[in-house]
Amino acid sequence: MSIAQSHVVIVVGAGPAGMAVAGSMAKAGHQVIILNRDIKFGGLAEYGIFPAKLKLRGGLKKQYWDLLEQPNVHYFGNVSVGNGKDLTVEDVREMGAAAVVFTIGAQGTKAIGVEGDSAQGVYHAKDVVYHFNRLPGFGDRPFEMGNHVAVIGAGDVMVDIAHWLTRYKKVERVSAIVRRGPVERKYNPKEIRAVCANMDIDGIKKEFDRIKDRMAAVGQKAEEVFKGLTDEFTKCEQKVSDTKMGFKFLASPKRILVDANNRVRGLEMEDNRLDPKGEDTVAVGLKQYYEFPCDSVVFAVGDKVDETVGLPYKGGLFVTNPNKSGNDPDDSLFQAYDEKAGKVIEGVFLAGWARKASEGLVGVAKRDGDWCAEVVERYLASKNSSAQVTDVLNRLNTVLKGRKSHPVDVKGLRALERAEKAHQEISDCIGEFKYASNQEMVSLIERGKA
Numbered sequence: 001m002s003i004a005q006s007h008v009v010i011v012v013g014a015g016p017a018g019m020a021v022a023g024s025m026a027k028a029g030h031q032v033i034i035l036n037r038d039i040k041f042g043g044l045a046e047y048g049i050f051p052a053k054l055k056l057r058g059g060l061k062k063q064y065w066d067l068l069e070q071p072n073v074h075y076f077g078n079v080s081v082g083n084g085k086d087l088t089v090e091d092v093r094e095m096g097a098a099a100v101v102f103t104i105g106a107q108g109t110k111a112i113g114v115e116g117d118s119a120q121g122v123y124h125a126k127d128v129v130y131h132f133n134r135l136p137g138f139g140d141r142p143f144e145m146g147n148h149v150a151v152i153g154a155g156d157v158m159v160d161i162a163h164w165l166t167r168y169k170k171v172e173r174v175s176a177i178v179r180r181g182p183v184e185r186k187y188n189p190k191e192i193r194a195v196c197a198n199m200d201i202d203g204i205k206k207e208f209d210r211i212k213d214r215m216a217a218v219g220q221k222a223e224e225v226f227k228g229l230t231d232e233f234t235k236c237e238q239k240v241s242d243t244k245m246g247f248k249f250l251a252s253p254k255r256i257l258v259d260a261n262n263r264v265r266g267l268e269m270e271d272n273r274l275d276p277k278g279e280d281t282v283a284v285g286l287k288q289y290y291e292f293p294c295d296s297v298v299f300a301v302g303d304k305v306d307e308t309v310g311l312p313y314k315g316g317l318f319v320t321n322p323n324k325s326g327n328d329p330d331d332s333l334f335q336a337y338d339e340k341a342g343k344v345i346e347g348v349f350l351a352g353w354a355r356k357a358s359e360g361l362v363g364v365a366k367r368d369g370d371w372c373a374e375v376v377e378r379y380l381a382s383k384n385s386s387a388q389v390t391d392v393l394n395r396l397n398t399v400l401k402g403r404k405s406h407p408v409d410v411k412g413l414r415a416l417e418r419a420e421k422a423h424q425e426i427s428d429c430i431g432e433f434k435y436a437s438n439q440e441m442v443s444l445i446e447r448g449k450a
Contacts, residue, residue: 005385006030007098008392009376012081015043016060016362017352018103020369021376023067028377031389032073033097033396035087038136039077039408039416039441041068043105044353045362047133050160050194051431060362068410074393077408078438079400082309086405089310093348095395096387099376101349102311102318102336103369106303106357110316116256117299121146121264125157125300132164132430139436146295147172150267152253153300154178155186156361161298162245163194168430170241174198175294177267178249179283181215181274182208182225189232196233200244204230211250218274218281248292250274252285256297266293302358311348312338316357318350329371331378349376406442415448416441 007030011022014036022032040046045060068075079086081104092100109124116122123143130138149165151158154176162174174195178185205226212222248269255268269292272283304316312319321332321344334355336348351372352365359368400407408416420433427433435441 007380008389010097010100013103014041016365017369020366021101021373024373026073034075035079036077037080047135079407096392099347102354103352104354106353107306108304110301112299119258121296123298134434134436136438148294149296150175150294151298152177156191157300159187159191166198166243174245176247179252181249197236197239198243198245200246203246214273331375334372334375412445415445419444
């Protein structure tokens with residue numbers, strides 16, 4: 001693809017959305033500078049996909065390596081952007097790039113909003129996923145789960161957490177707590193293969209018997225649904241623990257029950273019924289409550305962006321332009337917007353979960369990055385080329401050095417990769433060996449490059 005002029009574009013974040021933007025910009029002939037909070041690239045692809053999925057992770061990693069080793073792509077890992085971080089949003093804007101794209105994901109966490117949510121043994125799903133993926137700050141943090149774990153949710157994240165609990169933690173029981181019924185489960189049937197060898201079929205049958213009348217009230221036939229659910233338990237991964245996995249349907253956690261040490265001892269649950277809502281259903285509380293004993297609770301309640309970054313923020317999201325452009329994709333969806341000033345923030349764009357928190361996984365984030373790249377390309381076509389990449393890089397390096405930051409480049413990443421591969425044979429990590437602290441990684445990188 002030929003372009004009239006080459007520009008310098010800064011992409012903040014190196015997850016699937018950021019790498020998609022960077023790839024499109026680099027292919028179009030622009031100079032791309034990637035600033036990434038983590039030392040390693042990948043974001044959700046590195047720290048969100050279950051670590052045992054080596055084929056999927058390996059394919060993505062190869063694509064990203066190919067991109068980072070292009071001469072017009074410049075990688076700065078271990079560089080955080082935000083208030084009080086290595087660089088502020090204004091610092092980045094003042095570097096002289098023609099456009100800045102924020103693809104920093106949704107690093108905030110929604111409040112659980114249930115009484116007792118500060119008890120020991122209450123966790124956010126994202127934190128647990130970060131833990132078993134060994135994201136620095138989470139990988140070496142203790143996650144005491146006890147014998148019986150309640151996981152709130154019925155999607156793929158619930159399955160990944162159940163996978164970790166059954167195969168690696170080997171707890172006694174995992175219960176997926178679902179506000180609606182089995183028809184409304186959201187997980188991919190292929191994903192359930194990771195845990196279906198541990199399913200407590202008798203317990204699930206009793207659960208269906210318990211809720212069959214409420215299912216019938218909205219035209220759902222419990223026996224047919226039970227067969228459909230259990231028929232998905234095929235090609236199960238080999239059983240390696242005695243963990244029993246089950247479901248508690250039509251149940252909403254209302255309160256976390258604790259012992260004298262503020263440790264989880266159970267949930268107060270409300271029974272729900274199903275009401276029709278268009279072609280779907282909605283859960284309605286029956287004001288009938290009961291205790292459900294468990295030792296820990298994992299809430300998969302979604303994410304929000306980090307309001308401390310310094311971009312305009314409202315209601316869990318960064319603010320985008322409310323004025324549609326009519327283009328396809330519409331420019332407004334990706335333009336950062338200052339509501340106080342009533343105008344677009346010139347040259348600043350958002351993509352991926354930074355634009356729409358918790359929306360889809362790797363494929364959706366990549367598509368969003370591709371769309372954002374089209375919008376940025378349109379914007380750049382109207383601009384005269386200004387700053388040279390050498391000037392922007394010199395400015396960036398000077399600021400980072402002055403702040404005693406420790407940016408990691410591609411050469412440093414290769415040194416880290418060699419060090420981690422040397423540990424692979426003796427590792428007890430799930431999937432590939434990873435160091436769990438930035439300090440350890442930076443130290444190894446400095447030695448490896450010397």
